[in-house]
Amino acid sequence: MAASSQPLQTISSPPVAVSRGSSGASLGEDENGEAAELYTETGEVNVIRDVLGTLDHVGKDSEVTLLLLENGIKLTVVNESKTVLANAFLQDKLFSKYAVAVGVRFTVSLTVLLECLTLFGTSSTGRPLRMIHARDGAPLVLELVEASVATRCAIATLVAAEPIELNFASPDVRGKAIIISSAVHDALYELEGVAGSIAFEFVPQTRAASAMFRMSARGSAGSCAIEFPHTSDGGGTSGGTAEVGPGAAALIESFDTVELITNEYKTELVHASLRALALASKTSIRVNTEGILSLQHMINRGDELIFVEFFVVPDEAYEPDAA
Incomplete structure (x- = not known):
């Protein structure tokens, strides 16, 4: 079943009261000794830098909202065009000092x-980086x-522009799979040159020998499909017309769908998440009732887990084969 494509929709958010930092301490100070909205x-x-780098291919001359x-x-x-949205989260645990005015939003290039951040070099770990945003209209200062x-x-x-509302609460999710990220990364590269769009399919056990997640592409030069079967013990291996990763490894950790779900997405939009895929260990792939695709990547950095999520609208020109 395919969903029609519409740009992601914005919503208006009511004003949020400003509070003190996460520990209840007073806010940090800017260079003039005044309370700052952000001091870390x-x-x-x-x-x-790595987390921000995963967002760099969403669009040309992108802006990031904090x-x-x-x-x-x-x-x-x-x-x-509001056809791709990416979110990343920097936990307060990454900061030795963290004081913010909760709810403040602003945008930078x-x-x-x-x-x-590149000017600071690649060996800057351990040296303190300060980020300060004093007030509305003030610059974001990195020191x-x-x-x-x-x-x-x-x-x-x-x-900052108004935030975009996406419905991915449990009742809105129609299909979900958690797969080893390296396998998804390799699969997308296998499909890259085949066609301008990639089909994502959640196939229930009632429609095949085993339930599976499948990615495929069809072009003038041929077609390619990569399957991730889900076995009864929760494991799976790659298959289909192209092999991805070690055949004996369990690549699919979990899978859930009650119906056949097929949507197609423009290859260039899906590939916006490739840098995050290269860093991630696991990827959660979900589709909601509107056909919007969610790719959530779990990145291990030391003792911390960082999640980067991409949302992609379906290709409205796609017409799936009749079942």
Whole structure:
């Protein structure tokens, strides 16, 4: 069953009361000694850069919106046509100092932010990076301190657009599979040159020898399908017309669908998540009642788990084969 494609829809959010930092301490101060909406310090510069880097292929000249929360910073990137949305989350545990005004949202250039973090070098782990946003309209300041030398970048901020509402609560999810990320990554590369769109299928056991998740593509030069069967003991191996990963390994951790679900997505939109896939250990693949695809990647960084999620609208031109 295919769903028609519509751009992701925005919603208006009511004002949220400003509170103190996650520990109840007073907010940090800007360079003028005034209370700041955001004040953090961290030695995990490489982690922050890697997480932001996973969002860099959502769209050209992308902007990232930061939402300050009690337990961390939510990062959101949407492409110009609103056909791809990506979220990442920086937990407050990544920061040695974390003080925010909860609910504040602002937007900066993702390209400029990544360039600034790159200026600090790749061996900056352990040196304290400060991030400060004083107030509405003020720049986002990044400051890396080493000995008596401080490198400082000030990035212009923009008013954040209204957030986008997505229905992925349990009743809205029609199909779900959790698969080893390296297998999904390899499968997408196998399908890359076949066609401009990739079909994602959740096949129940009533429709095949075993329940399975399948990705396929059809083009003028031929077709390719990669299957991830789900066995009764919860394991699975790759199969179909292309092999992905070690055949003996259990690649699919869990699978759930009660009906045949088929939707197709533009290859370039799905590939926005490839960088996150390369870093992730597991990937949750879900489809909701509107046919929107969710790819949630779990990335292990030391003792911390980082989740990066991509939402992709279906290709409205897709017409599945009759069952």
